Amino acid sequence: MLLKDKSVVIMGAGSGVGRAASLIFARNGAKLICADVVRARVDETVALVTGEGFPAQAVTCDVSNVDQVNAAVQAAVDAYGRLDVIYNNVGISSNKAGGGPPPGFMDIDDAEYDRLADVNFRGMFYGCRAAIRQFLKQDDGEGVIVNTGSVAGMVGWGGTLYGATKAAGIQLTRGLAIEFASKGIRVNTVCPAGMITNFGQAEGATREITPELEARYGQQHPLGRPIAPEDTANAALFLASDQARNITGVALPVDGGYVAA
């Protein structure tokens, strides 16, 4: 019960890491606001969580829309009286829908720049700001932010623009961790390597998991087994919990040793 009675907002809760985190956080005692731009998906996540008997509410939220992000945080305050944790987990890829390599730098037009920067970085900025604003209003002033970055923000892999947006999130994490440490607010990033989720698919599309795909993903890093969304969610759980009470400003790879290698 690492998050017993904690009020938690999870962004991008409709799929992949966000859905895994919703289930894992709830099983650890959290009361959830599950937010996602695709309503049907987040409704499914909430049905899974409440089906296990845990409290969760769905919110439609595009993280690049400041009003919707603020409303998601307010939903936690309305439902549970405060906010303890926000997990800013949303990220989109610049790969072609359905797979394929990321576009080359010279093939990225302004619209694609806006799309990635708005969701991957502006969305994280809005989520951090809304959460900190709420934390500072609360009696103890304390709160925890976990962001999802990527190993693509730590090494030159995964596409130049995508990696740059993820590196920006890692630096936002460090800056906020230092600026708000004296208030008792902790800010950390989990940085997964490639996972088989719906990442990079067309909006709302589901990726088929095959043994061949799992073997290919496993081969991408030294430990050799595919990285599951639950692996990343478990790292986020640890960072969100009091077990990590003296950890702030870190970018924690969940990568089977990829960055180390």
Ligand SMILES: NC(=O)c1ccc[n+]([C@@H]2O[C@H](COP(=O)([O-])OP(=O)(O)OC[C@H]3O[C@@H](n4cnc5c(N)ncnc54)[C@H](O)[C@@H]3O)[C@@H](O)[C@H]2O)c1
């Ligand atoms: N899957 C990978 O290989 C991989 C690797 C490294 C890092 N990551 C990061 O992990 C995080 C989770 O990705 P995932 O693999 O679970 O992907 P996913 O596509 O399965 O899940 C992402 C969720 O975010 C939602 N979303 C997309 N745009 C949104 C927006 N504007 N506002 C709100 N919600 C939005 C989607 O509807 C989806 O439910 C992302 O930050 C991603 O960049 C993924």
